[in-house]
Amino acid sequence: MSISPAFVTRFFQLITERKFAEAERMLERLRQRVEKTEWNDGYLQALNGILLAKKTNNDRSVFLSNVDFGNKKELQKYRQEFLEHAENRLHADYDRGFFSAWAEYTRVLSKMKPKEQLKLTEIKQT
Numbered sequence: 001m002s003i004s005p006a007f008v009t010r011f012f013q014l015i016t017e018r019k020f021a022e023a024e025r026m027l028e029r030l031r032q033r034v035e036k037t038e039w040n041d042g043y044l045q046a047l048n049g050i051l052l053a054k055k056t057n058n059d060r061s062v063f064l065s066n067v068d069f070g071n072k073k074e075l076q077k078y079r080q081e082f083l084e085h086a087e088n089r090l091h092a093d094y095d096r097g098f099f100s101a102w103a104e105y106t107r108v109l110s111k112m113k114p115k116e117q118l119k120l121t122e123i124k125q126t
Contacts, residue, residue, distance in 0.1 A: 003034055003043060005104070011047065012108040020055045027051060042097030050105055072110045079106035 007030060014023040027047055034040045068074055082103035086096050 003030065003040065008104055009108050012105055015051055015054050016112060023051055038093035039097035042094035043101045046098045046101030069109055075106050075110040079103050082106060
Protein backbone atom coordinates (compact mmCIF):
# COMPACT_ATOMS: atom_id res chain seq x y z
CA MET A 1 0.00 0.00 0.00
CA SER A 2 1.21 3.50 -0.79
CA ILE A 3 0.84 6.42 1.58
CA SER A 4 -2.58 8.01 1.14
CA PRO A 5 -2.51 11.82 0.83
CA ALA A 6 -5.91 12.04 2.56
CA PHE A 7 -4.59 9.95 5.45
CA VAL A 8 -1.51 12.16 5.83
CA THR A 9 -3.56 15.36 5.60
CA ARG A 10 -5.76 14.13 8.43
CA PHE A 11 -2.65 13.21 10.43
CA PHE A 12 -1.34 16.78 10.07
CA GLN A 13 -4.73 18.22 11.00
CA LEU A 14 -4.75 16.14 14.18
CA ILE A 15 -1.28 17.38 15.09
CA THR A 16 -2.32 20.98 14.52
CA GLU A 17 -5.41 20.42 16.67
CA ARG A 18 -3.11 18.86 19.31
CA LYS A 19 -4.95 15.52 19.20
CA PHE A 20 -1.75 13.59 19.65
CA ALA A 21 -3.15 10.23 20.79
CA GLU A 22 -5.29 9.94 17.67
CA ALA A 23 -2.37 11.08 15.48
CA GLU A 24 -0.13 8.42 17.07
CA ARG A 25 -2.72 5.73 16.34
CA MET A 26 -2.95 6.86 12.71
CA LEU A 27 0.83 6.81 12.37
CA GLU A 28 1.02 3.31 13.81
CA ARG A 29 -1.66 2.06 11.40
CA LEU A 30 0.22 3.66 8.53
CA ARG A 31 3.46 1.96 9.60
CA GLN A 32 1.72 -1.40 9.60
CA ARG A 33 0.11 -0.93 6.19
CA VAL A 34 2.85 0.54 3.98
CA GLU A 35 5.47 -1.43 2.17
CA LYS A 36 8.89 -1.43 3.83
CA THR A 37 11.06 0.76 1.57
CA GLU A 38 13.76 3.34 2.25
CA TRP A 39 11.53 6.12 0.91
CA ASN A 40 8.64 5.10 3.18
CA ASP A 41 11.02 4.79 6.15
CA GLY A 42 12.21 8.36 5.63
CA TYR A 43 8.66 9.63 5.19
CA LEU A 44 7.41 7.89 8.32
CA GLN A 45 10.43 9.06 10.32
CA ALA A 46 9.65 12.67 9.35
CA LEU A 47 6.00 12.21 10.39
CA ASN A 48 7.16 10.82 13.72
CA GLY A 49 9.59 13.72 14.21
CA ILE A 50 6.92 16.32 13.42
CA LEU A 51 4.56 14.63 15.87
CA LEU A 52 7.16 14.50 18.64
CA ALA A 53 8.25 18.11 18.11
CA LYS A 54 4.68 19.39 18.29
CA LYS A 55 3.73 17.10 21.17
CA THR A 56 6.61 18.23 23.35
CA ASN A 57 6.47 21.85 22.14
CA ASN A 58 10.10 21.39 21.19
CA ASP A 59 10.22 23.46 18.02
CA ARG A 60 13.82 24.52 18.68
CA SER A 61 15.25 21.53 16.86
CA VAL A 62 13.18 21.93 13.71
CA PHE A 63 12.43 24.71 11.29
CA LEU A 64 9.02 25.24 12.90
CA SER A 65 10.40 27.68 15.46
CA ASN A 66 11.18 30.20 12.71
CA VAL A 67 7.97 29.93 10.72
CA ASP A 68 5.11 32.40 10.77
CA PHE A 69 2.23 30.00 10.13
CA GLY A 70 -0.03 32.83 9.03
CA ASN A 71 2.41 33.82 6.28
CA LYS A 72 1.47 31.65 3.32
CA LYS A 73 4.33 33.01 1.19
CA GLU A 74 6.84 31.90 3.80
CA LEU A 75 5.27 28.45 4.00
CA GLN A 76 5.39 28.19 0.20
CA LYS A 77 9.09 29.14 0.25
CA TYR A 78 9.83 26.34 2.71
CA ARG A 79 7.68 23.91 0.75
CA GLN A 80 9.62 24.69 -2.42
CA GLU A 81 12.92 24.06 -0.64
CA PHE A 82 11.67 20.73 0.70
CA LEU A 83 10.38 19.74 -2.75
CA GLU A 84 13.77 20.51 -4.30
CA HIS A 85 15.42 18.13 -1.84
CA ALA A 86 12.67 15.52 -2.31
CA GLU A 87 13.19 15.53 -6.09
CA ASN A 88 16.98 15.67 -6.02
CA ARG A 89 18.31 12.32 -7.27
CA LEU A 90 21.58 12.92 -5.45
CA HIS A 91 19.76 12.30 -2.17
CA ALA A 92 19.12 8.76 -0.98
CA ASP A 93 15.56 7.41 -1.11
CA TYR A 94 15.29 7.76 2.67
CA ASP A 95 16.13 11.47 2.49
CA ARG A 96 13.76 12.08 -0.42
CA GLY A 97 10.95 10.44 1.57
CA PHE A 98 11.85 12.53 4.61
CA PHE A 99 11.77 15.80 2.65
CA SER A 100 8.56 14.75 0.88
CA ALA A 101 6.80 14.48 4.25
CA TRP A 102 7.99 17.96 5.22
CA ALA A 103 6.86 19.34 1.87
CA GLU A 104 3.44 17.82 2.42
CA TYR A 105 3.27 19.23 5.95
CA THR A 106 4.01 22.75 4.73
CA ARG A 107 1.39 22.31 1.98
CA VAL A 108 -1.26 21.35 4.53
CA LEU A 109 -0.24 24.19 6.86
CA SER A 110 -0.54 26.72 4.05
CA LYS A 111 -4.10 25.56 3.37
CA MET A 112 -5.18 25.86 7.01
CA LYS A 113 -6.59 29.04 8.47
CA PRO A 114 -4.41 30.87 10.98
CA LYS A 115 -5.62 30.68 14.60
CA GLU A 116 -6.70 34.32 14.53
CA GLN A 117 -8.97 33.68 11.55
CA LEU A 118 -10.50 30.68 13.28
CA LYS A 119 -11.26 32.76 16.38
CA LEU A 120 -12.85 35.50 14.26
CA THR A 121 -14.96 32.94 12.44
CA GLU A 122 -16.18 31.49 15.77
CA ILE A 123 -17.03 34.97 17.09
CA LYS A 124 -18.99 35.89 13.95
CA GLN A 125 -21.03 32.69 14.12
CA THR A 126 -22.25 33.32 17.70
